[in-house]
Amino acid sequence: MSDLENLQGRLAREEATLSGTHDQIEAARRHIESLGQQIEGLKGQIEQTETHITKLETHTTTIEKRMALLREYIELVEAGEEVIEPLAAETAPRPAVEAAEEETVDLDFVQQTAKPDAGMEEPKGPVSFETLDEELFTHEILPRTSTFGEELLLVLAHHRKGVAPKDVTKVFRRLDYAPKASPTAKNVSSQVETDHHFFETAAGGKIALTREGREEAQQLLQRLQ
Numbered sequence: 001m002s003d004l005e006n007l008q009g010r011l012a013r014e015e016a017t018l019s020g021t022h023d024q025i026e027a028a029r030r031h032i033e034s035l036g037q038q039i040e041g042l043k044g045q046i047e048q049t050e051t052h053i054t055k056l057e058t059h060t061t062t063i064e065k066r067m068a069l070l071r072e073y074i075e076l077v078e079a080g081e082e083v084i085e086p087l088a089a090e091t092a093p094r095p096a097v098e099a100a101e102e103e104t105v106d107l108d109f110v111q112q113t114a115k116p117d118a119g120m121e122e123p124k125g126p127v128s129f130e131t132l133d134e135e136l137f138t139h140e141i142l143p144r145t146s147t148f149g150e151e152l153l154l155v156l157a158h159h160r161k162g163v164a165p166k167d168v169t170k171v172f173r174r175l176d177y178a179p180k181a182s183p184t185a186k187n188v189s190s191q192v193e194t195d196h197h198f199f200e201t202a203a204g205g206k207i208a209l210t211r212e213g214r215e216e217a218q219q220l221l222q223r224l225q
Contacts, residue, residue, distance in 0.1 A: 157217035162206030
């Protein structure tokens with residue numbers, strides 16, 4: 001009788017151990033599921049943070065370009081280049097205002113902010129310099145160029161009239177765009193001599209585009225849009 005009771009007691013203990021083990025297995029599985037959910041959440045946070053970093057890098061590039069442009073203007077003034085508008089009236093407030101706007105830009109990791117507004121339609125048909133939006137031209141088209149020559153070609157086509165070499169820097173400045181080379185009179189004249197089939201010297205020493213230059217500028221605009 002004592003042997004039977006002993007065996008039954010041992011069986012009961014094994015059953016309790018087995019039940020406890022099953023409970024631990026279920027708890028471990030629930031923990032794995034919880035960890036999986038946390039991993040998915042972390043992946044989402046990583047993607048959102050990467051998007052945030054990209055936005056900040058874009059802002060950094062824009063600021064660096066503006067700083068480079070301002071340094072160019074300072075060098076021109078120090079070198080005695082004529083400047084029509086006072087630098088304090090045009091260049092100083094604008095970057096300051098834009099910087100203030102950037103500080104209030106919603107950078108809450110929303111990926112859709114980089115996409116066009118739902119209510120906006122893409123432009124239809126080929127873009128021409130007559131209908132080209134200046135903001136699109138400055139922030140989308142010009143940064144896609146490869147050389148200073150391409151930038152000068154597009155800017156003169158956009159300006160649509162002759163410009164003295166020493167005044168080309170003012171055209172770039174009004175666009176608030178820093179070209180790949182300093183737009184000094186010397187560099188502009190050198191570029192005109194290099195691409196003489198695209199550029200010509202007009203009355204008063206101003207430079208303008210030849211017919212081939214206008215055609216090339218339009219083709220370049222189509223390729224870069």
